[in-house]
Amino acid sequence: MLETAQTAEPRAERAAPRAGGTRKDIQALRAIAVGVVVVYHLWPGRLQGGFVGVDVFFVISGFLITSHLLRRPPRSGRDLATFWARRVRRLLPASFLVLLVTVAATFALAPSTLWADTLREVGAAALYVENWSLAASSVDYLGAEAAASPVQHYWSLSVEEQFYLLWPLVLVVVAWFAARRGGDLVRRASVAIGVIVAVSLTWSVVATALRPASAYFITPTRIWELGVGALLATLSIHVAARWRTPLAWTGIAMILVAAVAYDGSLPFPGYTAALPVVGCALVIAASSDRTRWSPRAIGDARPVQWLGDVSYSVYLWHWPLIVLAPFVLGHNPGLLERVGVLVAALLLAGLTKPFVEDRFRRGRGSSGRAIALALGASVVIGGAAVAGSYALEASAEANIERAAQAAQGPCAGAAAMAPGADCETSGADELILSPVEAADDKPAAYEDGCWESPPFEGTKTCHYGSPDADTRVALVGNSHAGNLLPPLQDLAEKNGWSVTTVVASQCPTSDIRWQFDTPQDSEGCHAWGQRVLDEVDEGDFDLVVTSQLTPFTAAGVAPAESDQAIADGYARYLEDLTATGTPTLVVRDFPYPKHTIASVPDCLAAAGSPSECDGERSQWLAPDPLYDAAEGLDDPALSTVDLSGYTCTEETCPAVIGGVVAYFDASHLTATFSRTLAPYLEEAVVSRLH
Numbered sequence: 001m002l003e004t005a006q007t008a009e010p011r012a013e014r015a016a017p018r019a020g021g022t023r024k025d026i027q028a029l030r031a032i033a034v035g036v037v038v039v040y041h042l043w044p045g046r047l048q049g050g051f052v053g054v055d056v057f058f059v060i061s062g063f064l065i066t067s068h069l070l071r072r073p074p075r076s077g078r079d080l081a082t083f084w085a086r087r088v089r090r091l092l093p094a095s096f097l098v099l100l101v102t103v104a105a106t107f108a109l110a111p112s113t114l115w116a117d118t119l120r121e122v123g124a125a126a127l128y129v130e131n132w133s134l135a136a137s138s139v140d141y142l143g144a145e146a147a148a149s150p151v152q153h154y155w156s157l158s159v160e161e162q163f164y165l166l167w168p169l170v171l172v173v174v175a176w177f178a179a180r181r182g183g184d185l186v187r188r189a190s191v192a193i194g195v196i197v198a199v200s201l202t203w204s205v206v207a208t209a210l211r212p213a214s215a216y217f218i219t220p221t222r223i224w225e226l227g228v229g230a231l232l233a234t235l236s237i238h239v240a241a242r243w244r245t246p247l248a249w250t251g252i253a254m255i256l257v258a259a260v261a262y263d264g265s266l267p268f269p270g271y272t273a274a275l276p277v278v279g280c281a282l283v284i285a286a287s288s289d290r291t292r293w294s295p296r297a298i299g300d301a302r303p304v305q306w307l308g309d310v311s312y313s314v315y316l317w318h319w320p321l322i323v324l325a326p327f328v329l330g331h332n333p334g335l336l337e338r339v340g341v342l343v344a345a346l347l348l349a350g351l352t353k354p355f356v357e358d359r360f361r362r363g364r365g366s367s368g369r370a371i372a373l374a375l376g377a378s379v380v381i382g383g384a385a386v387a388g389s390y391a392l393e394a395s396a397e398a399n400i401e402r403a404a405q406a407a408q409g410p411c412a413g414a415a416a417m418a419p420g421a422d423c424e425t426s427g428a429d430e431l432i433l434s435p436v437e438a439a440d441d442k443p444a445a446y447e448d449g450c451w452e453s454p455p456f457e458g459t460k461t462c463h464y465g466s467p468d469a470d471t472r473v474a475l476v477g478n479s480h481a482g483n484l485l486p487p488l489q490d491l492a493e494k495n496g497w498s499v500t501t502v503v504a505s506q507c508p509t510s511d512i513r514w515q516f517d518t519p520q521d522s523e524g525c526h527a528w529g530q531r532v533l534d535e536v537d538e539g540d541f542d543l544v545v546t547s548q549l550t551p552f553t554a555a556g557v558a559p560a561e562s563d564q565a566i567a568d569g570y571a572r573y574l575e576d577l578t579a580t581g582t583p584t585l586v587v588r589d590f591p592y593p594k595h596t597i598a599s600v601p602d603c604l605a606a607a608g609s610p611s612e613c614d615g616e617r618s619q620w621l622a623p624d625p626l627y628d629a630a631e632g633l634d635d636p637a638l639s640t641v642d643l644s645g646y647t648c649t650e651e652t653c654p655a656v657i658g659g660v661v662a663y664f665d666a667s668h669l670t671a672t673f674s675r676t677l678a679p680y681l682e683e684a685v686v687s688r689l690h
Helices: 024-042 050-071 077-109 110-126 129-138 156-180 184-212 223-234 241-261 270-286 304-307 309-330 335-361 367-406 411-415 436-437 481-495 519-539 559-578 600-604 625-632 671-675 678-689
Strands: 460-463 472-475 498-504 543-546 584-587 638-642
Touching: 024 241, 024 304, 024 309, 050 156, 050 184, 050 223, 050 241, 050 270, 077 110, 077 156, 077 309, 077 335, 077 367, 077 543, 110 129, 110 156, 110 367, 110 600, 129 156, 156 223, 184 223, 184 270, 184 678, 223 270, 241 270, 241 304, 241 638, 270 600, 309 335, 367 436, 367 638, 367 671, 411 460, 411 671, 436 600, 460 481, 472 481, 472 519, 472 638, 481 498, 481 671, 481 678, 519 559, 543 678, 559 584, 559 625, 584 625, 584 678, 625 638, 638 678
Parallel strands: 472 498, 472 543, 543 584, 584 638
Antiparallel strands: 460 498
């Protein structure tokens, strides 16, 4: 993605014609790669596998960088500094320019709810650890509901920068062994690279099977793709002239088949990444001549070469434009508007290439100075962005404490929806909780790390209230059970109870296996549910309170039979739960705005009126199979309570209730609003405790 398409192959002379040392076939590969990525991002439904363009970039970078390093092996600190300085001059000016423009545009155009997260992502991108930041978010249930960051595409640049930092050191070690123990440098390099590719590929396959969300981003699962290009640079490959054209077409076909046939449901990278990776390697190895039927006849065309030449800048600019466009337009872009975004990305790239990329690449000065300036800029931009993010979050947290006091009024929050209340139920000119504050207003279980997460190998518990309390309550379920923790905490403090959470992200407690992304998660979730029964049985609790979202279908059954399997699984689990001898209260699940809206706080921050973010009851308040199962069981130890009357009218579920923003994302209640449910939950809880 990042290097100019030049190489001096150490072991094999390629037959492809050159123009000033530039391999036009590689430039054409760049054009294909950035083309499928941009089309995928603009029209994901039309090219669902366009993300494989990044894998093509990885192979190209591994090939070009290794070819350069083998031609001029680094043998001293000065050599390493020279190499890194070239990368710095080539890559960082354009990268930092886009980051700074994106920050300014986000503050000018995007809702304030996105500012802190964007600054945090910009900090990670400036320090080239964005891939690790996204990997951490991908396994954090809090991050699952986050809006797309305008700089999240920097994850692939982070992988490459980490490669550029470490790869020369690998070859320094190889060169040291070659000098002291004899043997050809290139041959020893091919062996070392082969080992790295094998280890990384194995890691990628295993990690993708176990943790696909994080495996997509982390460096160890991706190094083998760069390594394939690197290995190609060490091999003596001579392709007969008659095979170059078919080999090149085969490679291009493999890339395009992956772009068309793959989609987001496919575990990736793992072994499935081999199709575009090997396809790219075949094109590079073929180095096809420009004959009538050769892909070079198309690839050498001026527009294709131009796109390959500006591919780095196109990649940098296109994603921020896509993310920020809806805030400019006030709606999701249509066809012509998406074409406009594409044209804008090409125009910006066409200006960035000569005036930023080329200008700084030709800059003079010592390598040490270039590296020092780059490190300084990276630290300043990254540090300032992270500090700004923390400052915004700290301000929001301070205001949340103030809002908690204001939300105790007679018409605040759920009290506005109480029967007989003479209050404004939805919306308010003065919000007790602003959208920015609402986005950070989460129950204590999040900050305290109480959630058991995939693959659900343990059983985390957290304890609130009086540790020596005579009355002990257990809160059981997935993240929607977390909605009940703030009111239970308040009730525990008021009545001298203790509250123990036994909760997991995503995983509903049931007697069936759920259809997760991986079999390991499905089995882990089921096993966790069984451990919850043991925890309740051994915990000597006076009451179990449970509520949960049902986000999955049942595994191993036909789709038409899933609903019945889910109902039966919940019924059996509730019977097992009450069989422990502990009374159980099932709270009907709360609304799920995500059916129609991406984020309630984001919507409110951009809306002219809170009512613009309300949802229809029929869309937000779905049937709750756990609650229905409890209602259908004739078990004196089992009771239910439906609090939906405090979150929805007969027709509408407001986003703001009694002046309080009700949701911190598109799924979960804010802690401030949740606390206002305490008086209405208390009656159901107390009745089961006596």
